[in-house]
Amino acid sequence: MNQDVATAMLESAGCGVTIANNGAEAVDLVRKRSFDLIFMDCQMPVMDGYTATRLIREQERLQQGTPPRVIVALTAHAMQGDREECLAAGMDDYLPKPFTQAQLVEILQRRFAGGGHRGPETSPADASPADASPTDASPTDAPSSDAAPPEAQAGAPEARASASGSGVDQSVSPADASPADASPTDAPSSDAAPPEAQAGAPEARASASGSGVDQSVLDDIRAMQQLGKPDLLEKVVGSFLKSAPQLIAAMRDSLADADAAGVRQAAHTLKSSSAALGCMTLSELCRHIETMASEGRLDIAMPIFQQIESHYAEAEAFLAALRHGEEEAACRAAE
DSSP states (O other), X not given: OOHHHHHHHHHHTTEEEEXXXXXXXXHHHHXXXXXXXXXXXXXXXXXXXXXXXXXXHHHHHHSTTOOOOEEEEEESOOOTTHHXXXXXXXXXXXXXXXXXXXXXXXXXXXXXXXXXXXXXXXXXXXXXXXXXXXXXXXXXXXXXXXXXOGGGSTTOOOBBOBOSTTTOEEEEEEOOOOOOOOOOOOOOOTTSOOGGGSTTHHHHHOOTTXXXXXXXXXXXXXXXXXXXXXXXXXXXXXXXXXXXXXXXXXXXXXXXXXXXXXXXXXXXXXXXXXXXXXXXXXXXXXXXXXXXXXXXXXXXXXXXXXXXXXXXXXXXXXXXXXXXXXXXXXHXXXX
16 A cells, blocks of 8 residues: 555544654664554565564563553555464554555554553454455444544554555554545455456456546545645655556566566565555456465466556556646646
8 A cells, every 4th residue: 555545544534644664764763752553564675564563572571661562564465374473573453455544543443442452353454355345444433432532541642653555664643533434445355266267357347447447546545635735646646657667677577587576576566556546456466476476386477467567558548647637637726
């Protein structure tokens, strides 16, 4: 999930956000400052979230009397054993990407309503993305107005959250937990048949424009726009159009070199960022080639990669035109 989208979700829920660009920065921030809650991205540059969490827990053991921070894992893997690996590293909860604002708020509500208590719990995050259905993540899951706001809790300084998709760790400080409603987006089901086995799957998921982009996701991003802030959708689209070609090139080179780890990392990142913009078919294709790389089946991965290139080209054309239109509309509004 794009960092800007995750940040907007948290800010619209009344949270203040502090960002660290990798796991090492996250560890350093926690050493210097106090946070109520940490959303820890498992896949970050320099140092991953698992290592960062272990180091934070070690710091807490050395600082006697310091209450343990609540750490919630964010991962786009959603594979067998992921939740167990997160808990073993010292994380308290687990939220698979892509997630909705309502699912994020449910985590905040549960943790702050209970005084920020630690320990694994059963939540929509415990299931696979397919199980985290729109029904599970309805806006009615938002915090009750009867619950004491986080700022009213004793010693509530800041909470920290990690951005998904971009692999950037970030922090948040809960203020008034009154989130805006957010329409959930469907996450790819891990039980679904591989894309090449689904008859007409790309066409079935494509929008009316033929771009393969779910425009309701774009509408959700627009709905999170805050007055006086830079255009959120333009930022998200711009970031995607800049990073996606680099990830596809990295995937192509890694396939040519039979570098499974390189394919897996590039596919993993593109999977999350494309889902954040509603490119669900593209995201599902990336999930599939990521699984192939994990299982050492790169010899049959090229047809899937070619579909990734094709679907990205369609999405790129649509998003570039959309971005240009948004910029023109902004200019007209400023006149």
